[in-house]
Amino acid sequence: MENFLKNKKIILGITGSIAAYKIYELIKLLRDAGAEIFPVMTEKATYFVTPLSVEIACGKKVFLDMFEEPLSHIELAQRGDIFLVAPATANLINKYASGIADDLLSTTLLAFQGPVIIAPAMNWRMYKASQVQRSIDYLRSLGTIFVGPEEGSLACGEEGPGRLASINKIFETVLYSLTEKDLEKERFIITAGPTRQYIDPIRFITNKSSGKMGYALAKIAKRRGASVTLISGPTAIEPPEVDKFIRVETTSEMLTQVMENINEATTLLMSAAPLDFEPEKIFSKKIEKKSITSIPLKLCPDILKEVSKLKKRPFTVGFAAESGINIERAKKKFNEKSVDMIILNDIMQNDRGMGSDTNEVIIIYKKANKFIEEKIPLQSKENVAFIILSKIKEIKIGK
Helix, strand or coil, rough: CCCCCCCCCCEEEEEHHHHHHHHHHHHHHHHCCCEEEEEEEEEEEHHHCCCCHHHHHCCCCCCCCCCCCCCCCHHHHHHEEEEEEEECCHHHHHHHHCCCCCCHHHHHHHHHHCCCEEEEEEHHHHHHHHHHHHHHHHHCCCEEEEECCEEECCCCCCCCEEEECHHHHHHHHHHHHHCCCCCCCCCEEEEEECCECCCEEEEEEECCCCCCHHHHHHHHHHHHCEEEEEEEEECCCCCCCCCCEEECCCCHHHHHHHHHHHHHHHHEECCCCCCCCCCCCCCCCCCCCCCCCCEEEEECCCCHHHHCCCCCCCEEEEEEEEEECCCCHHHHHHHHHHCCCCEEECCCCCCCCCCEEEEEEEEEEEEECCCEEEEEEEEEHHHHHHHHHHHHHHHHHHH
16 A cells, blocks of 8 residues: 555664565565665675665665664664564574674664564575574564565575565565554455356456456455455466465356355455356367357356345445446446445546556445445555455444
């Protein structure tokens, strides 16, 4: 969410790992989100990135020498809302676990009283060493948050666990740690993306849905403390970190998974765009292009309609992707599908809706038996997701 980290102060520790070169991308994400960054580097970190370049990226002085400003470790520790060490070497992790404070970074870490996030990066042998694993286990028991490392190709040319977690994952961990958990009692089922209906083994019909809106809802709901089950059709984007991720292809598969999980949910968000129709016949072999002149279609199951038949169902949110802002049609769908809220958006605009990173929607719900319409202007889908989730919370509290 834009400016979500506004007025947040992050102490950023950088240690002597070759992965330090990736830190500039993370710094940009944090600053774009409104954070103020106070960089602390070890001497060995300067072999990989220069203090000057880090200082320019952060817009803040780099702290390096413990004796340049003798009380800087105390002043820094008091200043930060969170302490992030990325990348973190085996040396730093073991020192922190043992209470060793022999440079400015380790000294400041010991003095810091808030949440600590550590993103390890090292050779897989070092990461798997019993001493390092023991240190990690101990620090986790104290509440330290570890993000990564990931499996993959390492700087030494070997493969294994030790690669720095993706910058987006580290960024999301910071956001999660600094976000109020106002939805921690909620259990969401969120559907996302398109569905596919096969014609033959290699051909199918689908739609333009990218899954970005559903993934944004899942990401923000999780960030705000909710338990999230994400049921996703085929997408080309990386799934967010959720409690349960279920991949499906067809509308029928999505319906099955919704019904299998719905009893656990307090809220259902049907942000997917499941196909409304499918071929009457699925051919078992590839169709010769000259052998067919038409493809008869039949209706797919209507997931929201099936949910509406349940005697007990969660708070249900439908999505109406229309060609133009057709509010009356959305209200009709609201009544027919017995939803508690419907989100209307126009699919005919290039800079919003399907496939875009931004969206403009109208939230429609009922209050005192009268329809209420609230327009959310064009902004990022994460911002829109935050607003939708806040409105759900507001309505549920008011019930």
